[in-house]
Amino acid sequence: MENLFIQYEATMRLAAFLGMFALIAGAEIIRPRRADVDRRHRWPLNLGMVMLGSLSLRALGPLIAVSAAIWAHKHDIGLFHALDWPHGIEIFLMVVLLDLAIYAQHVAFHKIPFLWRLHRMHHADLSLDVTSGLRFHPLEYLLSMLIKSAVVVALGADLLAVILFEILLNATAMFNHGNLRLPRRLDRFLRRLIVTPDFHLVHHSVTRDEHDRNYGFNLPWWDYAFKTYKAAPDLGVDGMIIGLKPGVVKRNWAFGRL
Numbered sequence: 001m002e003n004l005f006i007q008y009e010a011t012m013r014l015a016a017f018l019g020m021f022a023l024i025a026g027a028e029i030i031r032p033r034r035a036d037v038d039r040r041h042r043w044p045l046n047l048g049m050v051m052l053g054s055l056s057l058r059a060l061g062p063l064i065a066v067s068a069a070i071w072a073h074k075h076d077i078g079l080f081h082a083l084d085w086p087h088g089i090e091i092f093l094m095v096v097l098l099d100l101a102i103y104a105q106h107v108a109f110h111k112i113p114f115l116w117r118l119h120r121m122h123h124a125d126l127s128l129d130v131t132s133g134l135r136f137h138p139l140e141y142l143l144s145m146l147i148k149s150a151v152v153v154a155l156g157a158d159l160l161a162v163i164l165f166e167i168l169l170n171a172t173a174m175f176n177h178g179n180l181r182l183p184r185r186l187d188r189f190l191r192r193l194i195v196t197p198d199f200h201l202v203h204h205s206v207t208r209d210e211h212d213r214n215y216g217f218n219l220p221w222w223d224y225a226f227k228t229y230k231a232a233p234d235l236g237v238d239g240m241i242i243g244l245k246p247g248v249v250k251r252n253w254a255f256g257r258l
Contacts, residue, residue: 009066009163013170020171024130024178033181033197034238036127068149069162078156087158094161095168096219101151102169103222105144106215118143123211126243128197128204133173172218176200195220198237202230206241210234 072078080090109119118140125132136144152162176195191199195216203214213230216223223229233240 012163013167016167016171020174021130024174024180028129028179031181032179033201034127034179036129036179042125042127042129042131064145064149065152065162065166066159068152069157069159072153072156073159076156078152078154080158081156091158091161091164094155094157095165097155098148098151098157098161098165099169099216099218100222101148102144102217103215103219105147106217107228109140110212110215115140115143120244123204124244125204127179128177128201128242129179130174130177132204133175133177168218176217191220193220194218198232201237201240201242202233204242205233206243206245207234210240 072081080094083090085093109115118137121137121140122132122135125135151157172195176197177200178197180197182190182196182198187196187198190196195214195218199214199216199220202210205211210230210233213228214220214223215228220229235241
């Protein structure tokens with residue numbers, strides 16, 4: 001079974017990525033949340049950064065986490081190797097704990113100056129849509145994968161849990177950055193369980209107090225528990241400004257200028 005997951009891991013990830021991208025991009029056309037800002041120029045830029053930089057690291061990145069899971073299993077290292085719980089419960093807890101690690105990492109990328117210099121490439125987008133969920137500095141992606149791999153080893157995370165989490169993280173990043181108008185009652189219900197587009201939109205406000213809120217990617221529970229949750233931007237969804245304040249970042253995406 002392990003060999004089967006390794007063999008088809010890349011195919012599963014690619015299928016999930018393409019399917020989710022097409023679904024969200026189509027929904028944005030049918031039911032957009034906000035007026036788009038210069039989509040014709042933003043999309044080539046966002047996707048170009050992925051293709052030229054992050055895509056090569058994304059191809060290597062999953063192998064790091066997968067290899068970490070295989071290594072930990074081979075050497076019986078990690079928390080869950082010391083436990084004897086039902087496999088399904090362990091998989092669920094591993095995914096939840098990996099999500100907590102991503103929340104903590106996201107907070108660190110906002111609070112530590114060097115890491116913020118990398119992460120602000122993501123926040124410099126002037127509008128949000130499905131491509132914004134892919135817009136990350138290649139060094140941030142690599143650091144994120146190394147951190148994630150360390151957590152995988154510490155947990156002794158199962159290979160299936162790692163693959164499921166990678167697919168889930170990629171899919172939800174596109175969903176919660178999507179320019180999607182969900183019915184208000186549906187959004188209110190869903191944000192108890194997952195991070196919705198309106199939930200995450202607050203995090204991309206130019207206002208410091210707002211972009212230091214709502215760090216969650218998959219699960220909103222950590223923002224609730226650690227009091228980093230903000231229900232809505234002060235100026236409302238239609239009135240808020242997305243991006244960074246002038247002077248925070250130069251319009252030059254060379255690695256050394258970020």
